[in-house]
Amino acid sequence: MPPLKDAKLGAFTFFASALPHDVCGSNGLPLTPNSIKILGRFQILKTIVHPRLCQYVDISRGKHGKINFIMYRSSMKVLQLAFEVLQGLEYINRHHMVHRALSPHNILLDGEGHIKLSKFGLYYITDHGADVDFPIGYPSYLAPEVIPQGIVKPKDPTQHERPRPSGPKSDVWSLGVILFQLCVGRKLFQSLDIAEKLKFVLTLGCVDDIVTVLAEEHGCVEVIKNLPENVLTLLRKCLTYHPSKRPSAAELLSSNVFSAVSSGYVPFRQPASLFSSALRCADLDLPEDISRLCEDENNDFLGERSIEEVYYLWCLAGGDLEKELVSKGIIKSKPPVCTLPNLLLEDGESFGQGRDRSFLLDDTTVTLSLCQLLNRLKDVPGEAFYPLLGEDQSNVPHSGSNTELSTSTLPLIIRERDTEYQLNRIVLFDRLLKAYPYKKNLIWKEARVDIPPLLRGLTWAALLGVEGAIQEKYDATDKDTPIPTDRQIEVDIPRCHQYDELLSSPEGHAKFRRVLKAWVVSHPNLVYWQGLDSLCAPFLYLNFNNEALAYACMCAFIPKYLYNFFLKDNSHVIQEYLTVFSQMIAFHDPELSNHLNEIGFIPDLYAIPWFLTMFTHVFPLHKIFHLWDTLLLGNASFPFCIGVAILQQLRVRLLSNGFNECILLFSDLxxxxxxRCVRESINLFCWTPKSATYRQHAQSPKTAGDCNGMNKPASGFTVDYQDSTKTDLGREIIQLSELKSEVSPRISAEDLIDLCELTVPSHGKMNIKKTKSSKPKLLVVDIRNSEDFNRGHIPGSINMPFGSAFTADGELVPGPASATLQSFKGKVIVSVGHVSSNSAEFAAHLVKLGYPRVCILDGGINKMKPTGLLTVPSPQI
Known part of the structure; x- marks a missing residue:
């Protein structure tokens, strides 16, 4: 991404052609507006960065199909000019594009006098002119082969008939006309109208030396004769009538014509991308004196940032593109009475409005002022643009600004709209990402504060651990051969987040199709299930111009959070997942769990789309972004907490509703x-013992410390994100039927030891050392009879024999033990017995009585005996 430096932001606008309102496509859906097609095609232009091209920054879709562009705009000799123009043309030709609108006012000069081609993508994004009501190109500069085509508009918008596109050699002719004008110092064909101009160009096919004929026609033969031989040769090559004989831009660049100037140019090399096998520092050139890097000549720190960052900050600072275009008179609004259609009579006579000239191309480019942004950032210190990176830095922004430190405590939606705060976050994350994976830990640390929206796609990829040659792997995957799931993919895509203009564009559909097919083909042991398209949507939206990265993120995300969900027979995986979720509801909100179970409103009826799509089928993309910013910091159990947090937001309505009302409530959430959901999910997660969400079909953790922890809850104990390593004190695999019969979750003996902060003797099988806090964090309820309890029990536990713990009405029998139990209500309560069945029944009774955070010790007291932790009561004196 090139820096801003002395460049300017420029904008221009046009209308897309309107489509009939009462026509549908072959799939029965309304036709996609041409303006959305243009918006989808435009995105690739943002990736075309070259020293000889003005960079496209953004596009917006206004009312009535109005398209507004934002461009990176900059303010010689003939051979140098021609060489640099050809460099730009050759680069866009390599991207299978043709300029077609090449003219003198689209050839700009930057501050150093080098060429920048402007508006080179207009022909491509309008589907070669089919999606607009005006021609692409200027009559004086159109090549002879272009003129006979005229303006070709599809007669039937439902058909895919399109005009035959112009070839790249048409731009070489246009360059020849421009160079000729530059040499003779006058504009060609000024005395002719448009029709005569075109006729004259077409007659040139009958002559051998077009340059001489043009010179005679405009009275400048002597000027042409006095041109250097290499310049004259260049003009004759460019102004070759037949395209087959006319050289391409690449051929001209390698010809002897430019031997005198080509040596002064260094070949352009595309910078290595973040996720690739190329060495990103391969072209790094450091001065001999490193201190020169810190020389401050003009304090233009903002000018060193990329044009994308500057435009993003400009918008945050109050920049309004449409308002700028209206103020310059480019966009003109009319009263509704002036926009009525005209009336056409049978004899052909018409009354009313004539053709609206605003639907034609206004070639004016408006320069956008950065004054408002500069004023907003005038108090930002220079240190903010060069933050120090170190492992011991705090997880708050690093600019040292008191304003920023206070901003970091504000709600996320406010932080994302604060210009100064976003500048600091963007600069910091940009530096961290450039150091990925070396600074991966700091990326995790800063992501727990928040993620700047501008860099969310790259940050997600870093959090998912994407590395390596992702483009090569994606290119090697067959995305073209028909497969059985093609039909289902074609049906699902037009229904997936189609409120979004980008994803609803034909280009978006094509990218959807390729990424989904790549995933299906590269995972032969898995199958395509409905919902996979929704999972793909956030990654594709954030990496619209990098399908390989979207695909790589999907491949990393699904095994982590949806392991084996896409098996051909995934019923056992889904059922286990929903059962654990049901236990999580009982663990955190027993009253709600009791009510939902009583009316028969089980998770199978509403939660499958939640977890199969990780909530992307439920929420719009802007909410998914904030939700996944936190989800990606957690492990596979975090979605359970999100689900419980959603239910708790609907708690009042759910508790007052019956089965039918709940069904209606969830049909339109x-x-x-x-x-609030994210905040409560974190709190729920921190209160959940890590083994309580153990699933037999979850992916085994590969590395420890993957998420570097999260937050400490109010209770004081820290919860690790990783599932515990499998030991003889871990969770045992049980049958699904047994798991379904238990209302409360099980926890492992290892978890119990951690939460009790017990110290295992060094001769035992584990050696866990904990520092005891002043207040106990959980209560162990031993439901064995008193004799067994006195032979050995867990330190700090209380004895409530199961047979005498409850009255006939299901209430707790009054006594010291029940009083202690009541005092621990709200903290973690663990039911321990000889066998899990009795413990599960005891826990179910407590849940019925409204006790939250009740769980069962997996394996019972027998799991604790080998540890040497059991104690016996002191003898009474």
Whole structure:
């Protein structure tokens, strides 16, 4: 991404052609507006960065199909000019594009006098002119082979008939006309109207020396004769009538014509991308004196940032593109009465409005002022643009600004709209990502604060651990051969987040199709299930111009959070997942769990789309972004907490509703406060023992410390994100039927030892050392009879024999033990017995009585005996 430096932001606009309102496509859906097609095609232009091209930054779709562009705009000799123009043309030709609108006012000069080609993507994004009501190109500069085509508009918008596109050699002719004008110092064909101009160009096919004929026609033969031989040769090559004989831009660049100037140019090399096998520092050139890097000549720190960053900050600072275009008179609004259609009579006579000239191309480019942004950032210190990176840095922004430190405590939606705060976050994350994977730990640390929206796609990829030659792997995957799931993919894509203009564009559909097919083909042991398209949507949206990265993120995300969900027979995986979720509801909200179970409203009826798509089928993309910013910091059990947090937001309505009302409620899910959902999910997660969400069909953890922890809850104990390593004190695999029969979750003996902060003797099988806190964090309830309890029990536990713990009405029998139990209500309570069945029944009784955070010790007291932790009561004196 080139820096801003002395460049300017420029904007221009045009209308796309309107489509009939009462026509549908072959799939029965309304036709995609041409403006959305243009928006989809435009995205690739943002990736075309070259020293000889003005960089496209963004596109916006206004009312009535109005398209607004934002460009990176900059303010010689003939051979140098021609060589640099050809460099730009050759580069866009390599991307299978043709300029077609090449003219003198689209050839700009930057501050150093070098060429920048402007508006080179207009022909491509309008589907070679089919999606607009005006021609692409200027009559005086059109090549002879282009003129006979005229303006070809498809007669039937439902058909895919399109005009035959112009070839790249048409731009070489246009360059020849421009160079001729530059040499003779006058504009060609000024005395002719458009029709005569075109006729004259077509007659040139009958002459051998077009340059001489043009010179005679404009009275400048002597000027042409006095041109250097290499310049004259160049003009004759460019102004070759037949395209087959006319050289391409690449051929001209390698010809002897430019032997005198080509040596002064260094070949352009595309910088290595973040996720690739190329060495990113291969072309790094450091001065001999490193201190020169810190020389401050003009304090233009913002000018060193990329044009994308500057435009993003400009928008945050109050920049309004449409307002700028209206103020310059480019966009003109009319009263509704002035926009009525005209009336056409049978004899052909018409009354009313004539053709609206605003639907034609206005070639004016408006320069956008950066004054408002500069004023907003005038108090930002220079240190903010060069943050120090170190492992011991705090997880708050690193600019040292008191304003920023206070901003970091504000709600996320406010932080994302704060210009100064986003500048600091963007600069920091940009540096961290450039150091990925070396600074991976710091990326995790900063992501727990928040993720700047501009860099969310790259940051997600870093959090998912994407590395290596992802483009090569994606290119090697067959995305073209028909497969059985093609039909289902074609049906699903037009229904996936189609409210979004980018994903609803034909280009978006094509990218959807390729990424999904790549995933299906590269995972032969898995199958395509409905919902995979929704999972793909966030990654594709954030990496629209990098399909390989979207695919790589999907490949990393699914095994982590949806392991084996896409098996051909995934019923056992889904059922286990829903059962654990049901136990999580009982663990965190027993009252809600009791009510939902009583009315028969089980998770199978509403939660499958939640987890199969990780909530992307439930929430719009802007909410998914904030939700996944936190989800990606957690392990596979975090989605359970998100699900419980959603239910708790609907708690009042759910408790007052019956089965039918709950079904209706979830058929059109009410508005969910995502920031509150995330905050409560974190709290729920921290209160959940790590083994309580153990699943037989979950992916085994590969590395420890993957998420570097999260937050400490109010209770004081820290919860690790990783499932515990499998030991003889870990969770045992049980049958699904047994798991379904238990209301409360099980925890492992290892978890119990951690939460009790017990110290295992060094001769035992584990050696866990904990520092005891002043207040106990959980209560162990031993439901064995008193004799067994006195032979050995867990330190700090209380004895409540199961047979005498409850009255006939199901209430707790009054006594010291029940009083202690009541005092621990709200903390973790662990039911321990000889066998899990009795412990599960005891836990179910407590849940019925409204006790939250009740769980069962997996394996019972027998699991604790080998540890040497059991104690006996002191003898009474």
């Amino acid at each position: 009410p508005e969910i406060d995502i920031e």
